[in-house]
Amino acid sequence: MNYTVLIGGAAGQGMDTLSELLTKSLKRYGFFVFKHSDYMSRVRGGHNFIQIRFSDKPVYTYEENIDIIFALNKETIDLHKGRLKEDGIILADKEVSEENNILALDLEDTAKNAGNSRAMTSVGMGSIIKMLGLKSDKALKVMEDTLKESILDVNMNAFSKGYEMVEKRFNLDSMNDGRILIDGNTAVAMGAAAAGCRYYCGYPMTPSTTVLSNMEKWSHGLGIFTEQVEDEVAALNMALGASYAGVRAMTGSSGGGIALMSEALSLAGIIETPVVIINVQRPGPATGLPTRTEQADLRFVMHSGHGEFPRMVISLRNVEDAFYQTTRAFNLAEKYQIPVILLSDQYLADGATTTVPFDFKKVKIERFLHEEKLPEGRYKRYELTESGVSPRIIPGKFEDKVVLVDSDEHDEYGNITESAQVRKDMVDKRNKKGALLESEIQEPWLIGVESPENLIVCWGSVYGPVKEAIELLVEEEISIGALVYGDIYPFPIKLLQEKSKSAKRIIDIENNSTAQLDGLMRQFALIKSDIKILKYDGRAFSIDEVYRRLKEVIE
Amino acid sequence: MTCEYDLYDPSWCPGCGNYMIIKALKQALEELEIPSHMAVIVTGIGQAAKMPHYIAANGFNGLHGRALPPAIGIKLSNKDLTVIAESGDGDTYGEGGNHFIHTIRRNINIAHFVHDNQIYGLTKGQGSPTTAMGQVTTLQYDGVKVEPVKPLALSLTMGAGFVARGFSGDIPQLVELMKEAILYSGYAHLDIFQPCVVWNKVNTFQWYKDRVYKLPEDYDYTDFNAAYKKAMEFGDKIPTGILFKVEKETYEDRFEFIKNGPPLVDAELNPMDAEKLLNDFY
Known part of the structure; x- marks a missing residue:
């Protein structure tokens, strides 16, 4: 039925x-x-x-x-x-x-x-x-x-x-319930709450606003500070202050608001202060289509912010993924002292779906704060270590130790410097963390047949229609499967390399006009798609459309 | 535990007003016996914003114009810390004008020291939001064509509960003003005149010295109208001291869990605490 x-x-x-x-x-x-x-x-x-x-x-x-x-x-x-x-x-x-x-x-x-x-x-x-x-x-x-x-x-x-006043027309019976009904934005907010986020500030912007309003609703019960602040510039700068002081902090917006956060994103990079940011995408450029959907900010969030610094970008595929990936984002942000960006979109944000209740017991909170005794002398917030990650303490918790962070290039203490050697050391230090991140990234989900002749690649919320369309096509005994990317930057390449070998054609399905994922595949895996199925009318794919357009290119 | 705030020698120009301000700041913090690891200096970018590099307190040297937002984030996360936002006139009233307005509306318990030399120093002599109309600068060759901001009148009308002005040439008064601002429960705005010896040839040390006068002993700083009058007094005579001070509920006290709970940073984090949220979704 x-x-x-x-x-x-x-x-x-x-x-x-x-x-x-x-x-x-x-x-x-x-x-x-x-x-x-x-x-x-x-x-x-x-x-x-x-x-x-x-x-x-x-x-x-x-x-x-x-x-x-x-x-x-x-x-x-x-x-x-x-x-x-x-x-x-x-x-x-x-x-x-x-x-x-x-x-x-x-x-x-x-x-x-x-x-x-x-x-x-x-x-x-x-x-x-x-x-x-x-x-x-x-x-x-x-x-x-x-x-x-x-x-x-x-x-x-x-x-x-x-x-x-009406007659029966269909004959449905009730079944067993026990599931929850939740939309993407609420799942993200719930993930943040489960992860111990104590600070979520933002500025209203469709379609991201309900992340903020959910946090606001739960703030008093859970002790989460939430506020509608003056602008997105304040939202991220405040979050960085909160994170510096030691609480788990998050902010979010849609494309325009994320654009305003670019400078502070770069700040997060150089002061190596963890933060989680959600971009609930809507079609741009500029105001675009406020209440519609698109996946066009992938390149934007990969490159947003001036200068070079490590970051992680995770796209959310469904409500369950939204919950668990949000909790994971907080751990990654603190482990590597970096900004982690979550990518959702209006379609996932507003679409309510039934799902198995989230398992809060599976959620792990890992802070990676330095708690042991520190050596004598001034605390080095940016101590050069083999991994690039410095022991992080928070202000006020170690007597006689102070914590200095600086948006200027700085030495190990956090003091401003123009030394060529220190500059190079600090760039290398930050880049090392980026290289380490590659050991954390998760390969895409593989759905459909194990070694498909028709290999679909897609990311984020396109998962839903692609999954159901593939099920229909597999029933027709078509050799088809998909790699659905969640972690997308750094870009995971192993499964793509493996599956592309046996594929006759690679079909890229995205909710944008420039096939941004295809660009990433070329850049990081030297693999390109053969066919692109793109949709950029502001609407999400239906199963029927994916099915129809796949049939056109397969036959 | 130490309240010793000395660190490096600053790299400001000889004769810069910032030397007096940092001296006063260290003295104020030491006299208040605030342990250095419990104080945080938050700045933006500019000459004044280099403060955290020269003082042995916690420091957050952020972005131009953005000293206040991280200061708010820090204070809300750990109410036990003494948080001081510090930056120049350009940083505070220009690039950071929006944050300034909304921080006043919040009335969060931080002290805000604005080093006001009526010129841009770090970027070499352009007009600032407090540069006088008509003043010739390194950029405004034929004179500034916009009205200056009146910082104290602005914070007063926005509802600030503590509004004061100091002068880097009077350290004993400045120390007292800083201590009052730090002890004030709420947002305390202290605008501090300082000469820029290199770029501002109009508002020199002597210019300020000839004009500033201390508010009289019997001045009633709880009288808003009197304070407004004093805030607008900017000519041959300019008043210094506390122009306005009243008790107001602080922002953080409007959040029950912050007011009566431990600092947010000390909260035990347990995912199971949030599990009850699921109940609304069955």
């Missing part, structure tokens, strides 16, 4: 609440769910839609074909009716449309009778649950758990009326 419900309308019609309730209900009925929002950069009006796909098997992305459209306005019907499956149905208020094959219900009046015309979405939800053939209990419980007391009765009443 595999169903998709699409809810469409203008901003401000209550779609967010409805989709949240419906998605959570479907999860509680035991289905695997994926919720994908397509919204415009406006608070009222426009055309927004949300697709909720659910199945008895894990789902990772959205599909083009739809079973039920719940249209809150006429535009929704006009735009999406072509995607309706043969036995699909459109549900709308009679005022919206009374065309053929549309189930025009008296939603608004029913809601009015239930107590408030704004509860129209709950009438619709009742009807949808009934049409799917599900009992009403779990959905009502979700409403009870989610809605405010003051509007609960009206909405439950509206739901029941909606449930009564």
Whole structure:
């Protein structure tokens, strides 16, 4: 089984609440769910839609074909009716449309009778649950758990009326639940909280804002300092102050905000102060498409910041990966005293997915702070060591030892210097850490067949649609598989070298227009892709699109 | 435990006001008996910003204009540290103007010493945000064409609870002002006049000496209107001392877990503490 419900309308019609309730209900009925929002950069009006796909098997992305459209306005019907499956149905208020094959219900009046015309979405939800053939209990419980007391009765009443007014069309049974439903940004925030992050400041920027708002929500319970600061310049400079003082610190934004952090990123590099930064990508350049998705900042975060200094870039592939990689990022940042950049995107950030609950017992916090006695004399914050990593202490914890960090080139004590020899030693020291990082990097995930003739390469959130498309193609006995990169800089080359040998063709799939991963492969592995499947219209790949475009190039 | 703050000899020009300021700073910290490992000097970039290199305290010599954000990060992470942000007029009122405004709004418990010589020193003599209108500089050949910032009036109107002015030519007064600023619970803004002997031929040591006067004993520093008047007094006579001082709730005290808990840096980190967050997602 595999169903998709699409809810469409203008901003401000209550779609967010409805989709949240419906998605959570479907999860509680035991289905695997994926919720994908397509919204415009406006608070009222426009055309927004949300697709909720659910199945008895894990789902990772959205599909083009739809079973039920719940249209809150006429535009929704006009735009999406072509995607309706043969036995699909459109549900709308009679005022919206009374065309053929549309189930025009008296939603608004029913809601009015239930107590408030704004509860129209709950009438619709009742009807949808009934049409799917599900009992009403779990959905009502979700409403009870989610809605405010003051509007609960009206909405439950509206739901029941909606449930009564339609007939069953599908015959679904509930399954076992036990999973969580979470989006990418929340998973990142939860990873940071689990990793002991005590400092997250940022400036609102779509689609990164919910990382900040989640941290803010949890801050008092967990003792995490969060603040909406004056700008992104302050956000990263403050984080570096916090990290210098000894707390685990993180900040984040989307491309424009990350651009403002460039100078402080370079500062993190030279003062060798650990920090974790998340870039939730949206299409640029400049303001670009604020509420849409793209994977075009890979080169940007690899090179952002003036001068040469080591850093690590990790792209996030799904919500589970987002959680665990965020926890790992904090350890890597402290182990090597470097900035670690996480790359997400709007598609992963906003897409709610069911997943196995995160295992907090698996999370290890490794600080790598120097705690033993220090030698007599001044503390050398930048002591030259074989590994390039100097023993790091924090201010105030060692009597008579002070910690000096400096954005100027500095000697081992942290004091400003222009010595040619010291400069060279310090550059070498920092670069050694970069070389060491290569021992930490994880090879990409291999999915599909073990030694595919058709070798896909991709990174980050493209994982979802690629995984599901490959499953379909493997069923057709096509020799296909993919390397899905998480760690992406330093660039892991072993598996690529190995798998490319037996591949007939390498197909690069990316959500950008310049095939940035292909560039990295050429640069670091001297391997290039043969075919590129690129998408840069601001939308994420659907399974269907990946499947279709792969079929075109394989056959 | 030591409160001895001497380190290297500075590389400032002979006669630079910074020599007096560093002398006063060391004396203030020593008289307050703050152990050197518990004090942090945070600076941006400029001549004044070299301070951490010449004083045996913890130091964070960051980016131009960005002394305040790391100072805030440090103080919030470890409230037991004495945090002093220190930088020049260009760093603070120019490049870092936005941070200056918002740091005042926060009222975090740090002291902020601005070395104000009304000129850019490190980059060789360009006009600064406090250079007078019409003054000829190495860049503004035919005179500065913008109004100078009035730093004390700005911090007052933004709501700062401690606003003061010192002069590098009066070390005993400067030491007292620094001590008051460090002891003040909240954001303390101390603008310090200093001559730049190389690049500012207008605002010389003598220029300041002829103009500065101490606020009288009976001056009421809790009177905002009086303070505002004094902050705008910038001509033949310029007042020094504490212009304004009132008690205000500090930023960190608005966070219950910071106010009543141990410093954030001492928190025991355990991933299991966050596991309960999952409950909302079932």
